[in-house]
Amino acid sequence: MNHPCANSKSLLLQVLNGCLLLCMILIKDSAIAAIPTGNETDLQALVHFKSKIVEDPFNTMSSWNGSINHCNWIGITCSNISNGRVTHLSLEQLRLGGTLTPFIGNLTFLTTVNLLNNSFHGEFPQEVGRLLYLQYLNFSINNFGGSFPSNLSHCTNLRVLAAGLNNLTGTIPTWIGNLSSLSRVSFGLNNFIGRIPHEVGLLSSLTSLVLYGNYLTGTVPSSIYNISSLYYFTFTQNHLHGTLPADVGFTLPNIQVFAGAVNNLTGSVPASLLNASKLEILDFSLNGLTGTLPKNLGVLYRLTRLSFEHNRLGTGKTDDLSFLDSLVNCTALQVLRLGVNNFGGVLPKSIANFSSQLHTFALNSNRIHGNIPAGIGNLANLALIGLEGNELTSSVPDALGRLQNLQLLYLNVNKFSGRIPSSLGNLSLITKLFLEENNFEGSIPSSLGNCQKLLVLSLYSNKLSGTIPTEVIGLSSLAIYFDVSYNALSGTLPVEVSKLRNLAELVLSENNFSGVIPSSLGSCISLEKLHLQGEIPKNGIFKNATSISLYGNIKLCGGVSELNFPPCTIRKRKASRLRKLVASKVAIPIAIALILLLLLSCFLTLFPIVKRAKRKTPTSTTGNALDLEISYSEITKCTGGFSQDNLIGSGSFGSVYKGTLSGDGSIVAVKVLNLQQRGASRSFIDECHVLRSIRHRNLLKIITAISGVDHQGNDFKALVFEYMPNGSLEDWLHPVNNVQTQTKKLTFIQRLNIAIDVACALEYLHHFCETPIVHCDIKPSNVLLDNDLVAHVGDFGLATFLFEESSKFSTQSVISASLRGSIGYIPPEYGMGGKPSTLGDVYSYGILLLEIFTGKRPTDEEAFEGGMGIHQFVAMALPNRVTDIVDPSLVSEQDFDEENQEFEDEEKAIRKNYEIEASAKGLMEDCFVSLMEIGASCSANPPSERMPITVVINKLHAIKNSFKKIKHSAI
Ligand SMILES: *[C@@H]1O[C@H](CO)[C@@H](O)[C@H](O)[C@H]1NC(C)=O
Ligand SMILES: *[C@@H]1O[C@H](CO)[C@@H](O)[C@H](O)[C@H]1NC(C)=O
Ligand SMILES: *[C@@H]1O[C@H](CO)[C@@H](O)[C@H](O)[C@H]1NC(C)=O
Numbered sequence: 001m002n003h004p005c006a007n008s009k010s011l012l013l014q015v016l017n018g019c020l021l022l023c024m025i026l027i028k029d030s031a032i033a034a035i036p037t038g039n040e041t042d043l044q045a046l047v048h049f050k051s052k053i054v055e056d057p058f059n060t061m062s063s064w065n066g067s068i069n070h071c072n073w074i075g076i077t078c079s080n081i082s083n084g085r086v087t088h089l090s091l092e093q094l095r096l097g098g099t100l101t102p103f104i105g106n107l108t109f110l111t112t113v114n115l116l117n118n119s120f121h122g123e124f125p126q127e128v129g130r131l132l133y134l135q136y137l138n139f140s141i142n143n144f145g146g147s148f149p150s151n152l153s154h155c156t157n158l159r160v161l162a163a164g165l166n167n168l169t170g171t172i173p174t175w176i177g178n179l180s181s182l183s184r185v186s187f188g189l190n191n192f193i194g195r196i197p198h199e200v201g202l203l204s205s206l207t208s209l210v211l212y213g214n215y216l217t218g219t220v221p222s223s224i225y226n227i228s229s230l231y232y233f234t235f236t237q238n239h240l241h242g243t244l245p246a247d248v249g250f251t252l253p254n255i256q257v258f259a260g261a262v263n264n265l266t267g268s269v270p271a272s273l274l275n276a277s278k279l280e281i282l283d284f285s286l287n288g289l290t291g292t293l294p295k296n297l298g299v300l301y302r303l304t305r306l307s308f309e310h311n312r313l314g315t316g317k318t319d320d321l322s323f324l325d326s327l328v329n330c331t332a333l334q335v336l337r338l339g340v341n342n343f344g345g346v347l348p349k350s351i352a353n354f355s356s357q358l359h360t361f362a363l364n365s366n367r368i369h370g371n372i373p374a375g376i377g378n379l380a381n382l383a384l385i386g387l388e389g390n391e392l393t394s395s396v397p398d399a400l401g402r403l404q405n406l407q408l409l410y411l412n413v414n415k416f417s418g419r420i421p422s423s424l425g426n427l428s429l430i431t432k433l434f435l436e437e438n439n440f441e442g443s444i445p446s447s448l449g450n451c452q453k454l455l456v457l458s459l460y461s462n463k464l465s466g467t468i469p470t471e472v473i474g475l476s477s478l479a480i481y482f483d484v485s486y487n488a489l490s491g492t493l494p495v496e497v498s499k500l501r502n503l504a505e506l507v508l509s510e511n512n513f514s515g516v517i518p519s520s521l522g523s524c525i526s527l528e529k530l531h532l533q534g535e536i537p538k539n540g541i542f543k544n545a546t547s548i549s550l551y552g553n554i555k556l557c558g559g560v561s562e563l564n565f566p567p568c569t570i571r572k573r574k575a576s577r578l579r580k581l582v583a584s585k586v587a588i589p590i591a592i593a594l595i596l597l598l599l600l601s602c603f604l605t606l607f608p609i610v611k612r613a614k615r616k617t618p619t620s621t622t623g624n625a626l627d628l629e630i631s632y633s634e635i636t637k638c639t640g641g642f643s644q645d646n647l648i649g650s651g652s653f654g655s656v657y658k659g660t661l662s663g664d665g666s667i668v669a670v671k672v673l674n675l676q677q678r679g680a681s682r683s684f685i686d687e688c689h690v691l692r693s694i695r696h697r698n699l700l701k702i703i704t705a706i707s708g709v710d711h712q713g714n715d716f717k718a719l720v721f722e723y724m725p726n727g728s729l730e731d732w733l734h735p736v737n738n739v740q741t742q743t744k745k746l747t748f749i750q751r752l753n754i755a756i757d758v759a760c761a762l763e764y765l766h767h768f769c770e771t772p773i774v775h776c777d778i779k780p781s782n783v784l785l786d787n788d789l790v791a792h793v794g795d796f797g798l799a800t801f802l803f804e805e806s807s808k809f810s811t812q813s814v815i816s817a818s819l820r821g822s823i824g825y826i827p828p829e830y831g832m833g834g835k836p837s838t839l840g841d842v843y844s845y846g847i848l849l850l851e852i853f854t855g856k857r858p859t860d861e862e863a864f865e866g867g868m869g870i871h872q873f874v875a876m877a878l879p880n881r882v883t884d885i886v887d888p889s890l891v892s893e894q895d896f897d898e899e900n901q902e903f904e905d906e907e908k909a910i911r912k913n914y915e916i917e918a919s920a921k922g923l924m925e926d927c928f929v930s931l932m933e934i935g936a937s938c939s940a941n942p943p944s945e946r947m948p949i950t951v952v953i954n955k956l957h958a959i960k961n962s963f964k965k966i967k968h969s970a971i
Helices: 006-016 021-032 038-051 102-106 126-130 150-154 174-178 198-202 271-275 318-329 349-353 374-378 398-402 422-426 446-450 495-499 519-523 578-585 590-603 606-616 624-638 680-693 729-733 748-768 828-832 838-854 870-877 893-902 914-938 949-969
Strands: 053-055 076-079 085-090 097-099 112-114 119-122 136-138 143-146 160-162 184-186 193-195 208-210 215-217 232-234 257-259 281-283 305-307 335-337 360-362 384-386 408-410 432-434 456-458 463-466 481-483 488-491 505-507 529-531 534-536 556-558 647-651 654-660 667-673 702-709 715-722 783-785 791-793
Touching (some): 038 076, 038 102, 102 126, 150 174, 174 198, 318 349, 349 374, 374 398, 398 422, 422 446, 495 519, 624 667, 748 791, 748 914, 828 838, 838 870, 838 949, 870 914, 914 949
Parallel strands (some): 097 119, 112 136, 136 160, 184 208, 193 215, 232 257, 281 305, 305 335, 335 360, 360 384, 384 408, 432 456, 456 481, 505 529
Antiparallel strands (some): 076 085, 647 654, 654 667, 702 715, 783 791
8 A cells, every 4th residue: 555655755754844834835745746646545535534424414514525526525625735635624513423534644734624513522543643734633622532642742733732622531641742833722621630741831832721621630830830922821620739839920921811710729829920910810719729819919900800719818807808909900800709718807998999890799708897888889880799708797888779780699697787778679680689697677678679680588587677568578570589587577478479479489487477378378389498387378389288398397287188287276486596507507608508509409400390380280180100291291282293383493402393281371382302312311401400590581481391201102301481472583584485484674673672682681691690601502593582572592402500600519520511502603712622601602692793783694605705704794894884784674764764663652753854864874873883893892702802791781772772862863
């Protein structure tokens, strides 16, 4: 098989080793002339490559056929300079599955191999070591296993080596130190063990090193801290120990992202870091660091995220927090997490001057005393305040009520006194309010009834008195728990309690309530736990002894006989502080405890949901297996036996049918999972987990989940959602002609509202869930529209909990190796081994926004010539040619009329005035420019340049307001 020229060929290559690539290829050119079969070898290798592909959902490989020259196959680039030999193999994000052929080693002239985000498995073939010109190798987000291909050590021209998110094992090879051109290396989210070789430190051109999420042990070699070109270095989530070098800020002067959270680091935080003035992200949470933070930390004025949560920092003494004063210089700071340390002292008044972008302020579980400075009310973007578990005193400032974006407020387990400020009722976005275990007195402010998004209201163990205001007990948004136990509340329980239809846990015990328990409590159909005293109702949910837990409420009486409570006699009260004692012992990081609870409930998800479904089917009173079968029957019936007529869509993991429930006749969407599809089961569980824990106006609401067997005895899993009569945004933006779909186009204001809805849903997922959730698949077909065209984000099959952000859980087992998204919407950094991140969702959102207002798909190759994507297409038109790229139907006259109609209510009749309308059109253009700028910013390549979603929402609202003004001026 050896070619006669093989020897001279390798000799030539040896001679040329070290020469620049272009120079090599040019000289090689003449050598190639002697090997006429070179292109045939390439062809053969590619044919073999194709033969190993077993999954190809987009039919990419169909273009790889004999009727087309192989240089024109999808993903293949040949170069004249290499005599028509293949130089690029670029098959990213195509969901190709199979093994990688060893024939790849015959594609001698390859400079680029990009297999990012597919499903290749097996070992990466050693033959890759024959690709001596290789500069770019990216096989991140696949399922390659085994150890790293050692022959890769021959590819000395490699600049980029991305192997993130695979199933690789073994150690990081020492020979990596010989690949001296390497600039970017990602080994993130694999199973690497052993030490980080000190040879990595030989890579003097390295800019980015990602070791995140492995099982590495030992210390970080000091040689790595001497690579002055590094700007991105993360080794979060390993088992590393040791200290940060004292001079690290001088040896890494260019560092922007420096993270080593979730390890066993000890020692102090080096003061030299103050010299690394480009730092944006500094995250060493969950280690064992001691000492204090440098007083003038704020000289790092570019910081956006500062996290030293859960270490042993601070002395517990008075001036521990004096460094906070300097942080007023960090005008871009968004996240400040210093919780679970030993910081003493008081909160300085200077926090009033913190960055207006700050959305997370967490100093929980420290030893902070004094009060909360009223100036905190200036921080208008704050979404989370975590001050629980400190020794804070005095009353809570009214100014908190000014924080219009606040969603989570933790003030529990402190020594606050005085009344609960009624201004908290102004927090229209708040979802969780924790005030328990303080000394609050007076009555519960009725204004809290205005917090229409509240899911948790925790007031136990205070000194509250008076009755529970009807506005509060009737707050129908309450869904997780409402706990007022261990107070001095009195009066009767208002009948409005019946409005708590979504509430899972209601705790009223240890108060002075009197009178009867209203029978309307039976309407709380979601109730899983109820703690109170007195007589148990016998109707509604209380009819069925198995559907409710009353365990531990020894003072209850009455109820249906199956509950085995004694009949009611005269009630006696005997206070017990047991709960308080237990609670304060485990109070440490209450937030983390809650996450644990959430996790637990997640893992138990299927059971309660199915159980709830059962309750809705009055006929199902027999054993479990039968119940599931009945559910299957019910679903079969309601979808007309899964008839084609009822099929309203099919997604990555199954089909969606429309159905009518026999019970109340409500119309639902039933998503039946295709369990043959790899990952579908996992996706089902993921989706249940996510849906279980979240509720938001702009998220698709789940009605129930069904997991069981079908009539043939096969596994069957389905999710039942509320039905969205207006279909998906996809149907509206890109109607398919032959199918019955929308003939009407969406107007400007409708599109803007949809954009705002989706952004709100994302903001909720990212910032206001107990654990941040990344959706991972934002695209038009996952945005569903109800009767009023309000958008609901659906399909949580790919969503990921971001534990790393908020807790100490190992992500290793949780972040699934099947991370995916949809072509055109996947952020580029996922390819470099980047983990799922909220900024990844922002990228997809940016693309979506551009799509909404240009009407063009990101995958529309005809529209964007020369490999340009929608982002560049828009960026090039900004700002002067923006009307050329907006969806033509938005600039047309007729559209204006329609929109005017929409504003009729608000602005009365519209008289046409062409002159004013002309100027209105100029203003419209400004709106378009702003929108495209937001979309372009969100879809910027470097994640750090993407606009935070909270800012997006503010800007979109501003555009909406100025649009309304335009309409006013047109009257
Ligand atoms: C290979 O190159 C030769 C000479 O340029 C050409 O005639 C032949 O068609 C090529 N074969 C393929 C498979 O491209
Ligand atoms: C290409 O590579 C494969 C496996 O590495 C080998 O078996 C084959 O003979 C090589 N040569 C050609 C011309 O395909
Ligand atoms: C990862 O590799 C191990 C063996 O090293 C194997 O048992 C496991 O199934 C692989 N995981 C996946 C998701 O392929």
